[in-house]
Amino acid sequence: MGCTRSGLDRALTAYRLWESCAIPGFLYGTEAMVISKTTVKELEKIQHSVGSFILQLPQSSSQVMGWMEAGLQPIQQRLDTKSVLFAHSLTAGKKDPIIKAVVDATLADLTDPWTKRVQAILEEAGIDNLVNISKRMLKRRMREHHVSQLRQAKSDHSSLRWLTEPKEWFKLQVHINDSKQCAVLNQVRAGDAGLGNRRPNHLGLTYKECPWCSAIGIRVLLNELHVILDCPGSGHARRATGIDVFLKVRLPLMTEHAIMIEFLGGDGANVETMMLRGDWTLTVLEEWRLAIAQL
Ligand SMILES: [Zn+2]
DSSP states (O other), rough: OOSSSOOOOHHHHHHHHIIIIHHHHTTGGGGGSOOOOHHHHHHHHHHHHHHHHHHHHTTSSSSSHHHHHHHHOOHHHHHHHHHHHHHHHHHOOOOOOOHHHHHHHHHOOTTTTHHHHHHHHHHHHHHHTTTOHHHHHHHHHHHHHHHHHHHHHTTOOOGGGOOOOOOSSTSOOOOOOSSSSHHHHHHHHTTTTTSSSSSOOTTOOSSSBHHHHTTTTTTEEESSIIIIIIIIGGGHHHSSSSHHHHHHHHHTOOOOOHHHIIIIIITOHHHHHHHHOOOOOOOHHHHHHHHHHHH
């Protein structure tokens, strides 16, 4: 963090404030309630703004980026885990006989909205009951279920095809900071580098195919991989930076798709290396933008 300058890193600060102050406040006492879908949606919208701020991404970027790269677990998942753990704490251990009677009556009443919700969460997560399971195991099962939900959400977004899974789920990823190098890499990971293939670019134009290549009679789909690794329109910058060498030493061994994943951090490169790749990416995108502006 703070590799580019001294002082607080805004990404880390926002993450800490959100997780340590805002979330505990929002979710206080919710383990005993049924929260409506509308409220969850509203809270998720706010969380998405925080995630976009942390990652320096436009609001239009996928929510999955905030969940995976910024480590902000979806609100519904947080609520579900709280409710299930609360139900477990009520059923386990020694208790006052009166409290136990109330709990047993509530959990046996399948018309009770809270009981219904807890049962639905357990069913969805493939957990049979709360009686023969330890708290630790329950937490693990919920987490595994939630991770698989996010894997599914990621695979539903073709724009996230170069995004690597978090090294540690539900934590701010170590390569995230508030630098401009990190911003551009996040945009590329999100498939949202402002090329004009998803929404209008800096010239207010949108394209399906690369406009630079179209101008010389080559029809090729426009996306971040094309501009960073392939397009002749950004060729000079690619050779002037380390991208060309990065690409050439790997091409005999893997596909460009796999090279792109490695380049964006899938190879586990350290923060300094990622900053350098961020600089290279900025240079290549800049050259391509200038080139298409002159068409
Ligand atoms: Zn091109």
